[in-house]
Amino acid sequence: THKAVVVLGDQLDLNNPALLANPPGQADVLMVESHVESTVVWVHKARIALFLSAMRHFADQLRQAGYTVHYRSLNETGKRSLVGEVELLCQQQGYSELDMAEPGEWRLEQEFLELAKTAKLKLRLLEDTHYLCSRAEFAKWASGYKQMRMEYFYREMRKRTGVLMDSAEPAGGKWNFDADNRSAFPKAGPGKIEPPAAFEPDDITQQVFAEVEQYFGDHPGTLANFKWPVTREQALQALDRFIEIRFANFGTYQDAMWTNTPFGWHSLVSSSINLHLLHPLEVIQKAEAAFRENRVDVASAEGFIRQILGWREFMRGVYWLDMPKMREDNALKATRDLPKWFWTGQTKMNCMKDSIGQTVEHAYAHHIQRLMVIGNFALLAGLVPQQVEDWFLAVYVDAVEWVELPNVAGMALFANGGRFTSKPYIASGAYIKRMSNYCTGCKYNPAEKVGDKACPFTTLYWGFLDQHETMLAANPRTGLMAKNIARLDDAQRTALRQKVADTFENIEQL
Ligand code: FAD
Ligand code: SF4
Incomplete structure (x- = not known):
């Protein structure tokens, strides 16, 4: 056959429109594991393992369904990119036509369109039926x-x-x-709390674990708690x-x-x-x-x-x-580097320690931890959006750019200047205190913005109001925040600014 269907790692369904359009016999299937995809950002071991294990299980399913599957594992692809490997397969097998469901990720779609041009392949991208709105x-x-x-x-x-x-x-x-x-x-x-379902790693998953440790041993996270459905x-x-x-x-x-x-x-x-x-x-x-x-x-x-x-x-x-603008946006002109403890959770802030700690352990945190703890800190601290985006894309099992990026850039960081949010989602330590037990036993006090025990969230929240006062005053949804900061007298402002500066100075030690 001169035709192949490309199945990407996040298109693992027999009802993939490109598979439905090409029953077994009409086209071969190409699936590629790529080192590049796992190193574009510093990907958590559990996320790599989930993708590879689910891909290998799905390849077996395709074979059982009667497809000829050309599967290239990490051992075989070496330094070649996903698209580079597909190109090689096309040359080796003599394919002139490729069908695939439209990629979820902008960058990959660009790369496939480019490949079709340079390699003179007839590429057909089929609308992905796994969304409810095209x-x-x-x-x-x-x-x-x-x-x-x-x-x-x-x-x-x-x-x-x-x-x-x-x-x-x-x-x-x-x-x-x-x-x-x-x-x-x-x-x-x-x-x-009744625990969620948990699945013991089978032989395929164990084999994947071994390869992840072999190739990505220095990557963040652990495989010890891996119980995800594959x-x-x-x-x-x-x-x-x-x-x-x-x-x-x-x-x-x-x-x-x-x-x-x-x-x-x-x-x-x-x-x-x-x-x-x-x-x-x-x-x-x-x-x-x-x-x-x-x-x-x-x-x-x-x-x-x-x-x-x-x-x-x-x-x-x-x-x-x-896209691609979303990936470059930095509406608030944030310039601070991601603190190193983002990769370990080793900070004295209880809320960050717990939320990042479980991220390292499980490659999971729920929405409010991502938005109002980790994302909120990143926004208040003025961390560079692209560094924060890379981090979020790396550390969660569910991370794929099309959903990660709008959540991080748009919702958490206000990096697109509020294209679909009416105001920045910022909160002081008081919110975290209300929604959790994190503040009990924390060395910081959520009620203090200056002083020795001041909670960094509270300090930086007020610092954010101070820094962005004009912007906040201009928006009716944040007018109240601007009024609150306007109430500080000169001495209070000076003390606040000093504390904010100290906090940034010591950001690696917070
Ligand atoms: P539940 O709380 O049980 O919610 C059910 C489902 O709703 C989720 O499985 C998810 O499919 C959907 N959902 C919930 N919130 C959102 C949302 N804001 N945007 C899109 N879908 C949502 N989700 C990802 O799938 N991948 C990501 O990379 C990702 N990155 C995020 C980064 C930040 C900064 C924030 C604030 C949110 C992010 N989310 C992401 C959205 C959300 O936090 C996760 O989908 C959710 O925590 C996954 O856990 P769950 O399946 O237990 O979700
Ligand atoms: Fe987090 Fe501040 Fe509460 Fe500590 S006091 S847990 S840093 S909100």
Whole structure:
């Protein structure tokens, strides 16, 4: 055959449109493991292992389905890039036509388009059916608004899909139950939390572990706690367990944090959806069914579905609309380097120690830890967006650029100047104190902005208000913040600025 289907590491579904268009016999399948993809950023071992193990399992599935699969493992590809290896395979096997589902990542799509030109290949990119809103549909929606807002997009998606709708009305009478999704855990602690599904590494995964240690031994993180689903079958089991046992508490405690409670009541489905082991619609439908059968309340169901039908699709749309600019944006002109302890979690700030610590251990942190602890610190400290983006792309099992980048640059860092957020998401230590037990036993005091025990979050929060006072005063959504900083007298300002300077001076020792 002169034709091949390229399957990327995050397109692992037999319903991949390029596979559906080419049944076994009509085209061979190419799958490539590349050192380059694992070293573009300093990738966490667990993320590398998840991708490689899931790819190898999927290649077996393709062979069982009758495909001829040319699979190039790390041992074989050497220093060649993914696209370079595909080019070589085309030469060796004499392919002149390539089909693939459109890549999730902008850079890879550019590289494949370039390859098609230089190698004179007939490349067909098929619209990826693993999203509920296509790139074109999103662009069309966005063109109707001066300011893109997730909430309006989400309502459109609810109407269009009929998800959580009672004919023309939103189920439960409201579009959004966010206000019911913000409880902290009780003072005494979260109590017993049913653990998420866990899968013991099989032979394929063990082999991958050995190769990860061989090639990427110095990379961050550990494989010791690796229990992630690596096949569709496991991903479905994990999803079912979440829906049956953990979902009912998800909504209430979505934003809650607690020491040594890495997963809370979260679903942990992101890596499986991102690799296409699960389709977002099937996840949403199972969640809606649980609500319709009265097994979870509307706030939990809506809170969960909003993340997938709303935020996830919205982020993808924005990514394709704004790339490659999004990757370069630095609206607040941040210039500070990422502290070294971001890679180890060795800091005295309890909240950062716990959130980064579990990231190193599990390659997982939930949304509020990413946004309001780690991302918030990065924003307040003025860390260079590209360094922060590289870090977020490296350390989570679910990290793929199309969803990581808009979350980091757009939501956490305000690096795009508020293209889809109405204001920077900043908070002082008081917020972290309210939503967690991190401050108990921390050497810092969240209530102090200057003085010996001042919490770095609180100091830098006020420092941020001071530095960006004009911008904040000009925006009605942040006018109150500007008023708060305006209240400081000269002596207080001087003391604050001194403390901020000290904090930056000692940033590696915080
Ligand atoms: P749950 O809390 O159980 O939520 C269910 C699902 O909703 C998730 O699996 C995910 O598919 C979707 N979802 C929730 N929030 C978002 C969001 N803000 N954007 C898009 N989808 C969302 N998610 C990634 O998949 N990959 C990333 O690289 C990534 N980087 C992030 C970086 C930052 C700074 C922030 C603030 C968020 C990031 N997110 C990312 C979004 C979100 O934090 C994760 O999807 C979530 O924590 C994954 O855990 P979970 O599956 O237990 O999610
Ligand atoms: Fe984090 Fe500050 Fe609380 Fe310590 S006091 S845990 S640094 S918010």
